[in-house]
Each structure stands twice: as structure tokens, then as C-alpha cells.
Amino acid sequence: MIQSVNVLRVALAVMIAAGVFLVVNGLQLRYYVRTGPGPGFFPVWIGAVLAASGLYLMAQGFLVREDSESFFPSREAAQRVGLVVLSLVCVWVALEYLGFRLAILGFALIVPQLFGRQSIATTVVIAVVASFGVAYGFERWLGVWLPTPELEFLQRLGL
Amino acid sequence: MDVISLFMSGLWAAMQPDNLLYALVGCVIGTAVGVLPGVGPVAGVAILLPVTYGMTPVGALIMLAAIYYGTMYGGTITSVLMNVPGEAASVVTAIDGYQMAQQGRAGTALAIAAIGSFIGGTIATIAILFIAVPLSKLSLYFGPPEFFALVLVGFALLVTLAGDSVAKGVISAILGLALTLPGLDPMSGVPRMTFGVPQMLDGFGFVPILMGLFGISEILLNVENRRQSILTAPLSSLVLTRRDWREAAAPIMRGSLMGFLIGVVPGLGAATASFLAYAVEKRLAADPSRFGNGAIEGVAGPETANNASANAALLPLLTLGIPGSATVALIMGAFLIHGIKPGPFLFTEHSALVWTLIASMVVGNVILLVLNLPLVGIWAKVLLIPYPVLFTFILVFTIVGTYSIDSSLFDVAVMLVFSVVGYVMRKLGFPMAPLALTLVLGPQFETSLGQSLVMSDGDPVIFFRSWMSTGLIVVAVAAVLLPLLRPVMRSTQRLRGQDSEV
Numbered sequence: 001m002i003q004s005v006n007v008l009r010v011a012l013a014v015m016i017a018a019g020v021f022l023v024v025n026g027l028q029l030r031y032y033v034r035t036g037p038g039p040g041f042f043p044v045w046i047g048a049v050l051a052a053s054g055l056y057l058m059a060q061g062f063l064v065r066e067d068s069e070s071f072f073p074s075r076e077a078a079q080r081v082g083l084v085v086l087s088l089v090c091v092w093v094a095l096e097y098l099g100f101r102l103a104i105l106g107f108a109l110i111v112p113q114l115f116g117r118q119s120i121a122t123t124v125v126i127a128v129v130a131s132f133g134v135a136y137g138f139e140r141w142l143g144v145w146l147p148t149p150e151l152e153f154l155q156r157l158g159l
Numbered sequence: 160m161d162v163i164s165l166f167m168s169g170l171w172a173a174m175q176p177d178n179l180l181y182a183l184v185g186c187v188i189g190t191a192v193g194v195l196p197g198v199g200p201v202a203g204v205a206i207l208l209p210v211t212y213g214m215t216p217v218g219a220l221i222m223l224a225a226i227y228y229g230t231m232y233g234g235t236i237t238s239v240l241m242n243v244p245g246e247a248a249s250v251v252t253a254i255d256g257y258q259m260a261q262q263g264r265a266g267t268a269l270a271i272a273a274i275g276s277f278i279g280g281t282i283a284t285i286a287i288l289f290i291a292v293p294l295s296k297l298s299l300y301f302g303p304p305e306f307f308a309l310v311l312v313g314f315a316l317l318v319t320l321a322g323d324s325v326a327k328g329v330i331s332a333i334l335g336l337a338l339t340l341p342g343l344d345p346m347s348g349v350p351r352m353t354f355g356v357p358q359m360l361d362g363f364g365f366v367p368i369l370m371g372l373f374g375i376s377e378i379l380l381n382v383e384n385r386r387q388s389i390l391t392a393p394l395s396s397l398v399l400t401r402r403d404w405r406e407a408a409a410p411i412m413r414g415s416l417m418g419f420l421i422g423v424v425p426g427l428g429a430a431t432a433s434f435l436a437y438a439v440e441k442r443l444a445a446d447p448s449r450f451g452n453g454a455i456e457g458v459a460g461p462e463t464a465n466n467a468s469a470n471a472a473l474l475p476l477l478t479l480g481i482p483g484s485a486t487v488a489l490i491m492g493a494f495l496i497h498g499i500k501p502g503p504f505l506f507t508e509h510s511a512l513v514w515t516l517i518a519s520m521v522v523g524n525v526i527l528l529v530l531n532l533p534l535v536g537i538w539a540k541v542l543l544i545p546y547p548v549l550f551t552f553i554l555v556f557t558i559v560g561t562y563s564i565d566s567s568l569f570d571v572a573v574m575l576v577f578s579v580v581g582y583v584m585r586k587l588g589f590p591m592a593p594l595a596l597t598l599v600l601g602p603q604f605e606t607s608l609g610q611s612l613v614m615s616d617g618d619p620v621i622f623f624r625s626w627m628s629t630g631l632i633v634v635a636v637a638a639v640l641l642p643l644l645r646p647v648m649r650s651t652q653r654l655r656g657q658d659s660e661v
Contacts, residue, residue: 030347035613046337057326095571144212146562
């Protein structure tokens with residue numbers, strides 16, 4: 001299992017890299033103009049402090065040697081979190097091509113079944129409410145228009 | 160116009176059907192959010208923030224504020240019935256509240272918590288009435304240097320939000336500032352870190368970031384445990400005896416005062432108020448051993464304090480533009496979304512809105528008392544909804560809410576990325592409140608610094624030309640240094656004590 005300290009080291013390495021990137025990017029913009037800070041002023045300082053703080057914590061982490069706990073409480077927990085993230089990414093992709101109703105219908109049919117013990121009938125009802133019901137409520141009552149499908153035949157179906 | 164007549168005109172506006180409806184909806188949602196373990200006030204406000212876009216500014220703010228202080232009521236229900244706090248400020252209520260439930264007095268605990276919360280919230284709101292205007296009159300002295308110094312005070316208070324690790328708090332805060340960099344430079348209009356992506360010209364929207372960091376990351380943390388649903392203890396009668404009233408009266412009064420004083424200080428939070436109130440009641444009790452075994456004072460004091468604190472926390476936001484917690488930072492975001500800048504000029508430029516909001520807090524507390532006393536049994540049933548069904552709907556609402564900002568799937572992508580970032584940060588112990596604070600205050604910080612230096616032709620002495628900005632900078636420095644010096648002072652005192660013994 002992944003250790004928390006290793007995840008922390010990777011996260012800090014990313015932060016240090018981001019800090020260095022901000023400094024480099026900031027220096028390519030104008031650092032200071034006659035009347036005050038230029039567009040590069042804040043990126044340089046924020047990047048410098050971010051990189052320095054990351055280095056400080058990284059050094060602390062390497063100096064203190066102790067047993068690190070696992071980042072995830074169990075393999076199953078890691079799988080559950082991964083599944084939620086993956087399903088959200090799939091929804092994001094599906095929103096563009098299939099539109100809100102179908103993307104969320106698929107999401108709400110699969111996710112409660114993966115994580116819960118509902119009957120198929122209950123899951124279908126939940127999925128219909130979460131997709132078509134929510135779309136109706138937001139579009140008709142709140143005036144919030146949701147993604148429509150890019151695929152023509154789905155558009156013709158009024159989805 | 161004097162304060163009372165301004166408040167009465169605000170009350171008249173707050174009692175209009177549409178504003179009453181917003182207050183009711185906010186109270187219902189806030190109570191539901193408080194009841195649900197795993198969805199705190201931050202996540203609740205973050206998820207519903209985009210839904211308020213289509214509303215009038217006053218309606219949106221009434222609803223979001225009602226959600227915020229409503230969660231304080233709702234969190235008590237799970238604390239008492241299940242020993243599971245619905246949110247952080249209800250943790251200490253579980254100590255004696257759950258014991259009261261075990262003794263068959265769950266109804267008494269919930270009733271005194273609701274009544275205490277009502278009294279605390281109302282007293283805090285009335286105090287805001289009389290303090291807000293004098294505080295906001297300082298706005299006459301505010302220019303860019305004073306705004307810059309004020310934001311510095313806000314940043315300095317990050318130390319109190321940082322928790323155990325100041326270094327992690329600093330990183331969290333700096334990350335929040337870094338996220339405000341992409342987009343157009345506020346002084347020159349030059350594109351900065353847009354990577355050629357047209358959507359980045361507006362920078363990262365803080366709403367998708369906050370929804371990901373707080374809303375979805377909360378769900379990811381909860382999903383680690385295979386929670387299905389939660390069973391609750393049975394409810395008893397809500398009627399209070401004369402003895403209950405006698406024992407709870409003084410803790411409620413003390414809780415109101417403590418809660419208000421803690422709430423107006425940015426960075427301390429409602430949880431601090433409830434813990435302090437509990438400690439004070441235990442210290443003052445004739446028989447402290449009753450605490451932890453169902454002492455009614457252990458419920459009355461903390462619950463009053465946390466609600467007083469939640470109401471009072473809006474005072475620094477309204478008068479100075481400083482959000483004292485992540486949730487209030489989100490409410491500040493709601494102000495900004497509607498083109499309203501909270502702070503010293505709010506009472507002069509948007510007088511009707513702010514007085515309606517303050518009056519709605521009184522109305523909201525009445526609504527919450529009604530919702531939480533007779534309807535507490537219904538709230539307990541919400542806990543029977545299977546968690547997988549619950550978080551499915553929450554995720555759907557977050558996607559809809561984020562998309563609705565600019566009808567942009569890019570925003571949804573930003574939210575998803577920051578949901579993973581938030582999850583990792585929280586697992587690694589990085590506090591999120593500093594990030595929320597700097598994310599919301601960052602643009603103001605950069606703009607006021609730039610404007611100040613333009614005014615003074617690049618001379619930084621401008622920040623020390625007025626007593627207001629000088630004073631605020633001194634406060635900011637003290638806020639940073641004092642917590643760092645306290646351990647040194649304690650060691651010095653200990654050494655002196657040892658020397659005198661020798």
C-alpha cells in the first residue's frame with residue numbers, strides 16, 4: 001500500500017516544481033514598472049515562497065524517520081475512491097457527447113449499485129430523478145440550461 | 160436614519176414572501192446539511208453557491224446565510240441521537256447530549272439545544288445591529304493602502320486557521336494565492352499564465368475550485384468507509400421541566416456572550432466557541448462530575464455559543480470585508496458573484512441589502528426554532544437514506560452547479576481536478592481554510608497593493624502615512640508573531656518559576 005509520507009513527498013515535489021515554474025514565468029513578464037509591481041511581481045514572490053515552504057517541509061520529512069501510515073486505510077478504500085473519481089471523469093467526457101440527461105442517467109444507474117445495496121427498481125427510480133428530474137427542475141424552474149448532446153440523433157430525440 | 164428604523168425597514172423587506180421563502184429554503188437546507196454527517200456547512204454552501212446565480216442578490220445572500228447558521232441547528236440532531244456530530248461545532252454537544260439520549264431525555268436535549276441556539280443567534284444578531292454601523296463608519300478612512308493593510312490582517316489571521324502545522328497552513332495559503340494568478344494582470348491587463356487557453360483569460364473561477372476542494376473531496380473522504388446508513392436512538396418528549404429551565408438559563412446567557420465575542424474575531428470559528436463554552440460551564444458547575452454523564456448545561460452552553468458565533472461571524476465580513484472562516488469566505492464569494500463588495504462601504508452603497516440580510520437572520524432563527532422543535536423527528540428520518548444514494552445526488556448537484564456558472568465544461572474539469580487535490584491535501588493534513596481565504600482575498604490584495612503604489616509613485620511608505628493602515632499592519636504583525644512567541648514566553652516563565660524555587 002502507498003505510504004502517506006511518499007504521497008507527501010510527491011505532493012511537495014509538485015509544489016516545489018510549481019513554485020519554480022511561477023518564478024521562471026514571472027521573470028519572463030515585467031517584474032516592476034515605474035509606478036509599482038508589474039505582472040511578474042506576484043508570481044515571482046508567490047512562487048519563491050511556495051518553493052521554499054515545500055523545500056522546508058520536504059527537508060523535515062527526510063530528517064524525521066518514523067513509520068508512516070498508509071495513505072489509504074485499505075485496498076478496498078482506495079478502490080472506492082478511485083471508482084468515484086473515474087466515474088466523475090467518465091461523466092465529464094459523456095456530458096459533452098451524450099448531454100446531461102444520458103450522462104447522469106448512466107452515472108446514477110451505476111454508482112449507487114457499485115456502492116450500495118439498492119434494488120434495481122430503486123436504482124432506476126433514483127437514476128431517472130437524478131437525470132431527467134434534476135434537468136427539468138433546473139431548466140424549467142431555475143432557468144439553468146444544461147449540456148445537450150453533440151450527437152445529432154440524440155438531439156432529435158429531445159435529449 | 161437611525162439604526163432601529165433601518166432595521167425595521169430591513170425587517171419589512173425580509174418579511175416579503177420571496178425573501179421569506181429564501182430564508183425558509185436556506186433554513187431547511189442548512190438543517191439538512193447539519194444533520195448529514197460528512198456534509199458540513201462549507202460543502203453545503205459550496206455546492207449551492209452556483210444555484211444562487213439566477214436569484215436576486217438579497218435572496219441569494221439570505222439563503223446562503225440561512226444555510227450557514229442553519230447547519231448549527233442540524234448538527235445537534237445527530238450529536239444527540241447517534242453520538243455522531245453533524246459538523247465540527249456540534250462535537251462537544253455529543254458528550255452530554257448523547258448521554259441524555261441514553262437516559263431517555265433525547266427530546267429534552269434537542270429542545271434545549273434549539274431554544275439555546277435561537278436565543279444565542281437572536282442576541283448575536285441584535286448586537287450586530289448596534290455595532291455594525293459604527294464599525295462600518297471607519298470606511299471614511301479606507302483607501303487602497305487601508306484595504307491592503309486590512310487584507311494583510313486577514314492573511315495574518317491565517318495563523319489561527321492553520322491548525323497544528325503552520326508550514327502546511329502557509330503552503331495552503333500560498334496555493335490559494337497562486338490560483339489567483341492565471342488570467343489578466345489586474346493593473347496592466349496583460350494575460351498571465353493562460354497557456355493559450357481562452358477559458359483561462361478569466362482565470363480559475365473560485366467557485367469550481369471551492370466546490371472541488373470542499374464538496375467533492377468530502378465525499379471522497381467519506382467513501383473510503385463503506386457507510387450505508389445510520390440508525391438513531393428513539394426520541395422522547397420535547398417538554399422542558401422547571402428544573403431544566405433553571406439549570407439551562409445561565410449557560411444560555413453565558414453561551415450567547417462567549418459565542419458573540421468569539422464569532423466576531425476572524426479565524427476562531429463556531430467550534431472554538433462551543434468548546435470554550437463547555438469548558439466554562441464545567442468550570443463553573445457546582446458538581447463538575449455531572450459533565451460527561453448527561454448534564455443539561457453541557458448541551459445548553461455550547462449549542463448557544465456555536466449559533467451565536469455563526470451569526471456574529473458575519474459581522475467582520477459585512478463591515479470589514481474579512482471572512483473569518485472558509486464558510487464565510489464562500490458567502491463572501493456570493494457577494495462578489497453578484498457584484499457586491501462586502502466591507503467598509505457596504506452599509507453606505509448597499510444599505511437596503513445589508514439591513515434586509517441582518518433582519519432576515521432574526522427571521523431565520525425563528526424559522527429554525529419552528530423547524531427544529533416539532534419537526535425534529537422528520538430530520539432524524541433523513542439519516543435513513545442510504546449514503547450511496549445521498550452522495551450520488553450531491554455529486555449531480557455539484558456538477559450542475561459548477562456547469563451553470565458559465566455553461567462551461569472547463570469549469571467542471573477544474574472542479575474535478577481540485578476535488579482530487581483537496582482529497583490529497585486533506586489526507587496529508589493540509590488545512591483548507593487558509594486556501595479558501597487567500598483564494599477569495601487574493602485579487603483584492605494584489606489590486607490594492609498595485610493601486611497604493613501607483614498613488615505613491617512606487618513609494619511603500621504610503622502604507623504608514625495613515626493611522627488606520629499603520630494600525631492594521633501592526634495588528635497583522637502581532638497576529639503572526641504572538642502565537643510564535645507564546646511558547647517562548649511560557650518557557651521563560653517556567654524558568655523564572657524554577658529560579659525562584661531555588
